[in-house]
Amino acid sequence: MDGNGRWAKARLLPRIAGHRKGVEAVRRVARAARTLGIEVLTLYAFSSENWRRPADEVGDLMGLxxxxxxxxxxxxxxxxVKVAVIGEYRRLAPDLVDMIDAAVARTAGNPGPTLVIALNYGSQAEIAAAARILATRVATGEIAADAIDEAAFEAALPSGTLPPVDLLIRTSGEQRLSNFLLWQAAYAELLFVDTLWPDFDADALKSALVAFAGRQRRFGGL
Incomplete structure (x- = not known):
């Protein structure tokens, strides 16, 4: 969800104003996803690299x-809706962690769809964590090294319960993955749109799905 800062800058507003509008876009898109029958929607809310931003901006994001x-x-x-969180969110402020845990627990029994929030998330760190888990299991004799295949590695990922990504959308014209769901997006269709995230809405999501429906997914075949 990229472009909050540029949206605010274009209107001579502080960056927090763009982030507030970005939250409104989250609400619009989450509602539209339910209506459109999307089973899992994952939103990259805060990356592990976002800590490099100014402290006041990080504080504003946590408040939002x-x-x-x-x-x-x-x-x-x-x-x-079932709410889930991926990433090392337990490193956030204790009161925020408690709120997140309560929201996840409260909605755990819901039939879905699932709204996944990526918080303090970095895909490379997640992959490294899975490698450490499997290395420990090999060292203790729980599994044999040659038993590690793609399925075993995926199961060791902290977000291993998520299905593979079908469509990955990046807003604001940026054309990179920025350490987001690298394993899960191995065969995802990528869609880069110029729309800034605060302007993304139900119509933009529908257009993305139309574009996705027109793709031919071969998964390495013909």
Missing amino acids: LRRFIQEDIDEFDREG
Whole structure:
């Protein structure tokens, strides 16, 4: 979800104004995804690299996250949405971790769709964590090294319960993956759009799905 800062800059507003509008876009897109029958929607909310941003901006983002959970969890629960979180979110402030855990627990039994929030997430770190888990299992004799295949590695990923990514959308004209779901996106269709995230809406999501429907997915075959 890229482009909040540029959206604000173009309007001579502080960056936090762009982030606030970005939260509104999250609400629009989450609702549209339910209507369109999307089973899993994963949003890259805060990367492990975002800590490099100014402290006041990081603080603003965490404050918006608190408000988002407080204001939207009732609707998600009422609509049967299951909330999940990936990333090392337990390194966030303790009160925020408690709010996240409560939201996940409250919606765990919902039938879906699933809204996944990536918080303090980095795909390379996740892959390294899976490698450490498997290395420990080999060292203790729990598994043999030659038993490690793609399925075993995927199961060791902290986000291993997520299905493979079908469509990966990046907004604001940037054309890179930025350490997001690298393993899961191995055969994803990539779509880069110029729309800044605060302007992304239901129509933009529908257009993305139309573009996806027109792709031919071969998965290495003919």
